[in-house]
Amino acid sequence: MKQTRHPEPDEMTLIEVMRALSDPIRVGLVRVLADGRERGWGELRAPVAKSTLSHHLRMLRDAGVTRTRQESTRCFVELRRSDLDTRFPGLLDAVLGAAHGDDVGGQVALASDADDPTG
Known part of the structure; x- marks a missing residue:
């Protein structure tokens, strides 16, 4: 199984973190996390295709904003x-x-929140 690389804190750059946070979908993901x-x-x-969501999650991970963990065929993500x-x-x-x-990124939610009509 391929190990995902996460930058160490001293490898994180302001430019990369700000680039990762420059998209409303990615900001929404951070809000949820x-x-x-x-x-x-x-x-x-999120109101995007699964492949686009994967791209956004990769951008956040590569900048050091999130950590991704794979377990069998499932992937998990957390905010760093x-x-x-x-x-x-x-x-x-x-x-x-x-x-x-x-309300930047407000269109991103958890599946349980999206299924709840009371919001």
């Missing part, structure tokens, strides 16, 4: 909040605060 729980890729709902807060103090909180205020 900000609860600190690891999520299966199948739990994530601690690493991001250590490397870029306050950045993630600022991005999440602005994203919530402007």
Whole structure:
């Protein structure tokens, strides 16, 4: 099984992290993952094709924003909040605060949230 490479915190660059956070779908994924729980890729709902969602998740992983783990045929993803807060103090909180205020990425949800009509 191929091991996925994740940059160490000192390898993360502001440019790559900001590039990863420059798309509303990716910001939405970060918002969903900000609860600190690891999520299966199948739990994530976004208004894009599965291949495009995979691309967005890869962009976040390659920048160091998320960590991906494969277990058999399933993939799981989690936000690397601690690493991001250590490397870029306050950045993630600022991005999440602005994203919530402007509803950036609000179209991304968990499958359980998307199925719940009460929102």
